Amino acid sequence: MKKIIFASILISAAATVSAGDVIDSDSAAINQGIREGTQVRMEGEIVQSLGDERYLLRDRKGQIEIELDDKLTADRPLKSGTQVSFTGEVEHDDGRSVVEVDKIRSIKGAVGTSSTSIISN
Structure with a gap:
């Protein structure tokens, strides 16, 4: 019994994210309740x-809304089909989950001409 309790404590400690950490996530996890203010790393298709x-972004688990300041894309809108990788902060607003993007990188179908380009730093 002590081993089970100890294992549960270790698993809980490992799953805890300290402030400032960025976790790999997906739309399903965010929509199911990742805490507001959590920094996440995601990728998907616009x-x-x-x-x-x-x-609206689609990833391997579903869809989620992202908010992306125009200055991160040099005032060029992203086209449907653009594959992106980004970090951002989870927000819950009026019953919906949104990721406010801090940094973004285009993987494929970029706003530029190369297949991989940095949109922001």
Whole structure:
């Protein structure tokens, strides 16, 4: 019994994210309740622009809205089909989950001409 309790404590400690850490995540985990303010790293495909610096992103687990300041893309909107990798902060607003993007990198279908380019640093 002591081994089970000890193992549970170790698993809980390993799953805890300290402030400032960036965790690999996906849309399903965020929509199921990753805490607001958590820094996440994700990748996926832009499905569509939602206007006002917002995009719908599809990853391997579903879809999520991301908010992307125009200055991160040099004022060029991302096109549907663009594959991106990014870090950002989870926000929960009016019952929906959003990731506010801090840094983004295009993987494929970039706004530029190369297949891999840094959009922001």
